[in-house]
Amino acid sequence: MGRSPSWDTLQDRLRSSILSITSHTALPFDTDDSGTSFATGFVVDAEQGIVLSNRHVMGPGPSYHQGTFFDNQEVALQPMYYDPEHDFSFFRYDPSELKGPAPKAIRLAPWKARSGLEVRLIGNDSGEKMSVFWGELSQLDRNAPDYSSPNSCAYSDFNTFYYQASTSSKGGSSGSPVVDVEGDAVALNAGGKVHSSSSYFLPLERVQYALEYILRGEIPPRGTMQAVFQHITYTQAGRLGLEQSAAAQQGACIEGPTGYLTVHKVLSEGPADGRLVAGDIVITVNGAPAHTFPDLARTVDASAGSSVSLCVFRSGEFATVNVDVQDLYAITPTALLKVGQSYFSDLSFQFAVCSSTSLAGVNVFSRGNGFISPSQLNGRSVIHAVNNQPTPNLQALMDVLRDVRRGEQMVVHAKSHTDPRDEAVFVTSCPMADLPALLYTRSVATGFWSIEPFAGLAMPEGTDRPGSLPRVAGSEVDALCKEMSEAAVSSTDVVSGVRNSIVYIVAQAICPADGHGNNQRDGGGFVVDKRRGLVLCSTAVVSNPTSNITIIFGGTVRVHATLAYVHPLYPIAFIKYDPALLCDGLGPAIAVHDMPLTGGTGANRLTIGESVTMVNAACSGIAEVHEAVVSYRYLISTASCDACYSQRFFNIDSFELSLGSAAAGIKIGAVCGKDGGVRGLWIKTPRCTHGENQTHGVPYIGVDISLVLPSLDRLRVSDTPPDAIRVLDVEFCRVEFSNAVALGVDPSHMRSVVQAAPTARSFLSVEKVLSVRPAGLASLEVGDIILRIDNKVVYWIDDIACFYDRESVDLTIVRRGKEIVLSVPTSQVAGSNTRRVVFWAGWYLQEPYQQVFQVASRVASQVFSFVWEFGAPTAIDASIFDMFVTDIGSDAIQTLDDVVRAARRLKSSDRAAFNDRVAKNERMPGGTMPGSNTKIHVVQLNGEDVIESVRTNDHYFPAWQLVRGPRIDDEWVWEEL
Structure with a gap:
């Protein structure tokens, strides 16, 4: 006589059937964003290698997955099928890949589910293998949980019951089997409440229905009326006026079921629009009682492409309505267009239900650059028209974009998905130099997505050099520009001179670099050399060196520009445009003026109490004028935010202005003295890359114009960036006179400082040493007080913060109470002018920049990465970032050239063949994708x-590089490796 099954042996019996799943969502699609997650699945057919898990584990978009059995055997999982509506999916692995015993399939037994049934949930909770939770099924007729929030459309199931039980499972248990004592699956774990022990299980009736088709190599028929139903109790129906006896006469079954289905939502322009109304209570479908979701689903799925007849109770009366049933797959998106970091797809049924809108328009999600930026649209939105041409679907949008050239302006009409009143009409353009536009198409047979270049957004015809925008000449705009220029020439005062040099700048990043991600920045700037086409701006505008830059002159003319130079120490940048594009006959006849700069000596610094006039480059380059007073001067050193490693500001003697609230929000302003020239800049500083905090604690700083002029002078005579900047590689603070004597400073030095700067009451002291020099080489130490440099009294930080081409300086200092003289070598500053970025396995790799050297314990190589792409192979361990790469496989890595050689060596030879098979919809045995297993060795900033x-993925994450030449007007060039 056989022994009865017991819970004690259940785990041993099932462990071979359960997998931990690592899911990589490569690209944003539908309601999902890209990323990496961990979950559970279990074998439901061992012969074909079919694994059941959740839909939200697989995701509807381009993805790839890895499964690990309990005995640590790994298999590649093919995203075989996901239900368009319900939270389940099927993966396939190749059984021949397994070297050990074959797993046993867990039987699906939906008929066993009953209230009070004791169950176990077995999975990989929080990534831990074989976590087992006890539970007892309570509710069997719960409506599907809604995971969306008012401001987002997260995936949520509907038109199905859910089971509820109390367990303490959390992330990682998604896709776990809910089994009875005999080891049969009675439900699929799907979700739960974060702040309670309530878990939600998906019933398996429709899962089993789909599996029967899958095992035959077929797609399960699925139908929809584009309506959402909910379950209500008999008591709730009675309150709505429905009497049980009357319902029974219409064919309702009042024994067994616990209630009715009622119409919750009907999508406009769908099959049920105008036929079903929210609040309708369903009595029968095609003459049969339909009290439960399985009753309704069986009939609707069997009727895809035809119609059904529903008897409903509406406003106190019974009515019979005929509703067409649409093929659910016909409204499930299978294509994705990627332009830069903007992603476009058809609006899905899931998205339409979440936002209560019709299935019309193109869903757009922007993470950064592309022709749609996050600043133009808030999160996910729906595009309804481009260039006044309706875009009801992705194909219509692509038809419009095929006739659009890069750099051409487009008018976009869009709405927020969460608030139909949030409507936007704006002008944008696709950047000139950018990553290629790609079209992804899903293969039904494999679940993978083929990739092909999008035949649209071509470069303008007749472009004489990469990046030049289409020219507009001989038009009314041309005449208007000329009139505006003539009016500007007639003004001669300093404010007008500054006003006539103002431009508006828009910068879109191509990829992450120098501590900054994919972003768009905009703000004002000033023309400082119209002959060379040089514009001065804040690094808050061009924080990323890979930016595509557009300059707008006079609010009328758009010209492409390049990033000429970013100062490694100060928050200033120069961009360059081609002056020929503004010449009469070649382009719009608009004149620009050089900003009137005043001297470059320290003696011309702004002083406390001095009255100034600030001319602000406001929105779209329109000038605003503010009267102000220099209220304070203070020393700024390295940023307090150590999490960013983006550009910081190093030893600046800044000034503060007394400005009213009307001047809030200024990104750059020219501070004009009474002598008739610009003597300083009021600059907005860049934000942290991980939040809204400013990099040094204050949003704006005043910078003397003397800090700008040395770089400008070099740009005026050279076509290469002036990177020959040297520093003492320390940070300074101020020591008040009251403490200086106690530290060993002779009082006579106080008199010398006051004579040099009458308002001075302090010395400069070393606060932090940023790099340790070799033994025997003279260097500064923390606490050193600087008295003189080259026998000249030091008070201003500018005297010792930044040197040009000086390899050493003579310093008189006080150290430990003694006055000594040192000849201190200076250090070359690593420039913030990155000219190469390599993308491999999801990493963005570049040479280290100045702020990395300031915080790194050791510089292990000249290849640094601070960020990886979401969903990429290298994103598995989220704790590994901000690091130097030293080895990739068998290749030692010291330079970016080493990375390129390693990437080419590891590149899969069957990538093109794989893509071709996916495009032809050919069936594959498993989920192996083109790529290579490789070891990587990195050194983190702390030296660890x-x-x-x-395992690299050459299909979704092929290696490429962006390279820019050495000249200040060279363009970025994209190259696949």
Whole structure:
């Protein structure tokens, strides 16, 4: 006689059937964003290698997955099928890949589910293997949980019951089997409440229905009326006026079921629009009682492409309505267009239900650059028209974009998905130099997505050099520009001179670099050399060196520009445009003026109490004038935010202005003295890359114009960036006179400082040493007080903060109470003018920049990465970032050239063949994608060595590089490796 099954042996019996799943969502699609997650699945057919998990584990978009059995055997999982509506999906692995015993399939037994049934939830909770939770099924007729929030459309199931039980499972348990004592699955774990022990299980009736088709190699028929139903109790129906006896006469079954289905939502322009109304209570479908979701689903799925007849109770009366049933797959998106970091797809049924809108328009999600930026649209939105041409679907949008050239302006009409009143009409353009536009198409047979270049957004015809925008000449705009220029020439005062040099700048980043991600920045700037086409702006505008830059002159003319130079120490940048584009006969006849700069000596610094006039480059380059007073001067050093490693400001003697609230929000302003020239800049500083905090604690700083002029002078005579900047590589603070004597400073030095700067009451002292010099080489130490440099009294930080081409300086200092003289070598500053970025396995790799050297314990190589792409192979361990790469496989890595050689060596030879098979919809045995297993060795900023293994994905994450030449007007060039 056989022994009865017991819970004690359940885990041993099931462990071979359960997998931990690592899911990589490569691109944003539908309601999902890209990213990496961990979950559970279990084998439901061992012969074909079919694994059941959740839809939200697989995701509807381009993705790839890895499964690990309990005995640590790994298999590649093919995203075989996901239900367009319900939270389940099927993966496939190749059983021949397994070297050990074959797993046993867990039987689906939806008929066993009953209230009070004791169950176990077995999975990989929080990434831990074989976590087991006890529970007892309570509710069997709960409506599907809604995971969306008022401001987002997260995936949520509907038109199905859910089971509820109390367990303490959390993330990682998604896709776990909910089993009875005999080891049969009675439900699929799907979700739960964060702040309670309530878990939600998906019933398996429709899962089993789909599996029967999947095992035969078929797609399960699925139908929809584009309506959402909810379950209500008999008591709730009675309150709505429905009597049980009357319902029974219409065919309702009042024994067994616990209530009715009622219409919750009907999508406009869908099959049920005008036929079903919210609040309708369903009595029968095609003459049969339909009290439960399975009753309704069986009939609707069987009627895809035809119609059904529903008897409903509406406003106290019974009515019979005929509703067409649409093929659910016909409204499930299978294509994705990627332009830069903007992603476009058809609006899905899920999205339409979440936002209560019709299935019309193109869903757009922007993470950064592209022709739609996050600043223009808030999160996910729906585009309804481009260039006044309706875009009801992705194909219509692509038809419009095929006739649009890069750099051409487009008018976009869009709405927020969460608030139909949030409507926007704006002008935008696709950047000139950018990553290629790609079209992804899903293969039904494999679940993978083929990739092909999008035949649209071509470069303008007749472009004489990469990046030049289409020219507009001989038009009314041309005449208007000329009139505006003539009016500007007639003004001669300093405010007008500044006003006539103002331009408006828009910068779109191509990819992450120098501590900054994919972003768009905009703000004002000033023309400082119209002959060379040089414009001065804040690094808050061009924070990323890979930016595509557009300059707008006079609010009328748009000209492409390049990033000429970013100062490694100060928050200033120069951009360059081609002056020929503004010449009469070649382009719009608009004249620009050089900003009137005043001298470059320290003696011309602004002083406390001095009255100034600030001319602000406001929105679209329109000038605003504010009267102000220099209220304070203070020393700024390295940023307090150590999490960013983006550009910081190093030893600046800044000034503060007394400005009213009307001047709030200024990104750059020219501070004009009474002598008739610009003597300073009022600059907005860049934000942290991980939040809204400013990099040094204050949003604006005043910078003397003397800090700008040395770089400008070099740009005026050279076509290459002036990177020959040297520093003492320390940070300074001020020591008040009251403490200086106690530290050993002779009082006579106080008199010398006051004579040099009458308002001075302090010395400069070393606060932090940023790099340790080799033994025997003279260097500064923390606490050193600086008295003189080259026998000249030091008070202003400008005297010792930044040197040009000086390899050493003579300093008189006080150290430990003694006055000494040192000849201190200076250090070359690593420029913030990155000209190469390599993308491999999801990492953005570049040479280290200045702020990295300031915080790194050791510089292990000249290859640094601070960010990886979401969903990429290298994103598995989220704790590994901000690091130097030293080894990729068997290749030692010291330079970016080493990375390129390693990427080409590891590149899969069957990538093109794989893409071709996916495009032809050919069936594949498993989920192996083109790529290579390789070891990586990295060194984190704290000096810790980390060794990991990854499998690259050459299909969704091919290696490429962006390279820019050495000249200040060279363009970025994209190249696949």
